Amino acid sequence: MSQHTITNQNYIAGVWTTAHSEQTFEVLNPANQGVIAHVPDSDASDASAAVDAACQAFLTWRFVPARKRAQYLKAWHALILANLDTLAGLISLEQGKPLAEAKGEISYAASYVEWFAEQAPRIEGDLIESPVVGRKMMAIKEPVGVTAVITPWNFPAAMITRKIAPALAAGCTVVAKPAEDTPLTSLALVKLAEVAGIPSGVINIVCSSRNNTPAMVNNWLQDSRVRKISFTGSTPVGKHLAQASAATLKKLSLELGGNAPFIVFEDADLDAAVSGLMAAKFRNGGQTCVCPNRVYVQAKVYDEFAAKLVEKVRALKVGPASELDSEIGPMINERAVDKILSHIDDAVQKGARVLVGGNRVRISDGPNYIAPTVLGNVSKNAVLCQEETFGPVAPLFCFDNEQEVIEQANDTPFGLAAYFYSENVSRIWRLASALETGIVGINEGAIAADSAPFGGVKESGYGREGSKYGLDDYLHIKYLCQGNLS
Numbered sequence: 001m002s003q004h005t006i007t008n009q010n011y012i013a014g015v016w017t018t019a020h021s022e023q024t025f026e027v028l029n030p031a032n033q034g035v036i037a038h039v040p041d042s043d044a045s046d047a048s049a050a051v052d053a054a055c056q057a058f059l060t061w062r063f064v065p066a067r068k069r070a071q072y073l074k075a076w077h078a079l080i081l082a083n084l085d086t087l088a089g090l091i092s093l094e095q096g097k098p099l100a101e102a103k104g105e106i107s108y109a110a111s112y113v114e115w116f117a118e119q120a121p122r123i124e125g126d127l128i129e130s131p132v133v134g135r136k137m138m139a140i141k142e143p144v145g146v147t148a149v150i151t152p153w154n155f156p157a158a159m160i161t162r163k164i165a166p167a168l169a170a171g172c173t174v175v176a177k178p179a180e181d182t183p184l185t186s187l188a189l190v191k192l193a194e195v196a197g198i199p200s201g202v203i204n205i206v207c208s209s210r211n212n213t214p215a216m217v218n219n220w221l222q223d224s225r226v227r228k229i230s231f232t233g234s235t236p237v238g239k240h241l242a243q244a245s246a247a248t249l250k251k252l253s254l255e256l257g258g259n260a261p262f263i264v265f266e267d268a269d270l271d272a273a274v275s276g277l278m279a280a281k282f283r284n285g286g287q288t289c290v291c292p293n294r295v296y297v298q299a300k301v302y303d304e305f306a307a308k309l310v311e312k313v314r315a316l317k318v319g320p321a322s323e324l325d326s327e328i329g330p331m332i333n334e335r336a337v338d339k340i341l342s343h344i345d346d347a348v349q350k351g352a353r354v355l356v357g358g359n360r361v362r363i364s365d366g367p368n369y370i371a372p373t374v375l376g377n378v379s380k381n382a383v384l385c386q387e388e389t390f391g392p393v394a395p396l397f398c399f400d401n402e403q404e405v406i407e408q409a410n411d412t413p414f415g416l417a418a419y420f421y422s423e424n425v426s427r428i429w430r431l432a433s434a435l436e437t438g439i440v441g442i443n444e445g446a447i448a449a450d451s452a453p454f455g456g457v458k459e460s461g462y463g464r465e466g467s468k469y470g471l472d473d474y475l476h477i478k479y480l481c482q483g484n485l486s
């Protein structure tokens, strides 16, 4: 990735600029800790300038005809696809994602822009039957207003387009803050939005370091002009944002952490279940919110399933994205590696067996590699049952009956995704109803799609992204009642 293709400034009111303080922070390559770029380390003054710009732009953007807004989004979509390889290279560089997966993420990110370009002209209201003569009643939908978009590092393209696209389609304007580990992809996407002709101030993006982010974002939380927050990230931060923004009662979309159960019944197609788990668990090195965090296998097929899984996991290639056959890249940073190793150590201390992996992998490039791991006979008291591991670790639990495994699967504060494999139709409908999650994969491990309502329940948050429901979070309903009509 050559330096000239890297955009490394804030974008406020249509101007690429440094932070007011002129301060910057480093963006590191997780594969080798090399410095990729320096980006602005913004503070409250930059945050406020972004809101000023978004407020000014909202006065006109909200009245741009939906079809025109759709045309801007279609132009952006086309530019994203035309720059797919460059954008994928940025993801691999700053997040470590294997290049093939990074290309898939750019296509996925672009699909949300296309989806909401198609949804924009379909925002409709209702005419309501009046209970009395001489009165007309209707419900119309209007954009919520200036929206703060805060995104995680693990999908630096898809998570930001999954928010900016519906916001713009609805007529909202945006102030965005990408994750400090992976700002470059988001900045490049906003650069393409500028090239697409999206007017100044409609999208504003500011970067801030891990240390400066709380104070910088707090400016948005306290600013009553910011009417909505769309956040994707960890549950603790989501809870903080909800509490800290309560004073100005903002509309919230919270896409938070998960602890997905993956259940294999004795009547499952075991080869399909192994393939489904490989797809769901080891995607992005296990660093996705919908990765199975607990794998429950019914006693009768436990040994056979474990053997099949270990054979597949042992074959996974670990390496940097610069090696095109890498399947498991580096973890995002040292903190992530420490957490994953602590989960493995805790499970082993409580009786689990390492069937494959279980350790760091020293690769010339750097220290952040973990061997793809399968743990056997994991205890229900293992920390990973209550905490998201966010790494390439598949812990196996053995269970006897359906009621037992439903109770174990639901025994978590989280409720984002769950998966199960069974060929029994009646069992499929029982499990689909009993599992306390927003997403259920049934004999399927790959559930992501722009047309699907993505989101969780319990402490995995609320709101839905994508699908025909995805616009609702950026609109509110206004009731009009006209009387004195003859």
Ligand SMILES: NC(=O)c1ccc[n+]([C@@H]2O[C@H](COP(=O)([O-])OP(=O)(O)OC[C@H]3O[C@@H](n4cnc5c(N)ncnc54)[C@H](O)[C@@H]3O)[C@@H](O)[C@H]2O)c1
Residues within 6 Å of the ligand: 150, 151, 152, 153, 154, 155, 159, 177, 178, 179, 180, 210, 213, 214, 217, 218, 232, 233, 234, 235, 237, 238, 240, 254, 255, 256, 257, 258, 288, 289, 290, 388, 416
């Ligand atoms: N539900 C989903 O769709 C989804 C998608 C991706 C990731 N996630 C979750 O995100 C987490 C991993 O991503 P992460 O490590 O970037 O999460 P994180 O919560 O640490 O950070 C997410 C974003 O919040 C910002 N942030 C952190 N502390 C903040 C504060 N005090 N005030 C304001 N902003 C703050 C970060 O800079 C980043 O931009 C995991 O829990 C994963 O499950 C959920």
Ligand SMILES: O=C[C@H](O)CS(=O)(=O)O
Residues within 6 Å of the ligand: 154, 155, 158, 287, 288, 289, 290, 447, 448, 454
């Ligand atoms: O990690 C979070 C992403 O939302 C996962 S997905 O790509 O949308 O399935």
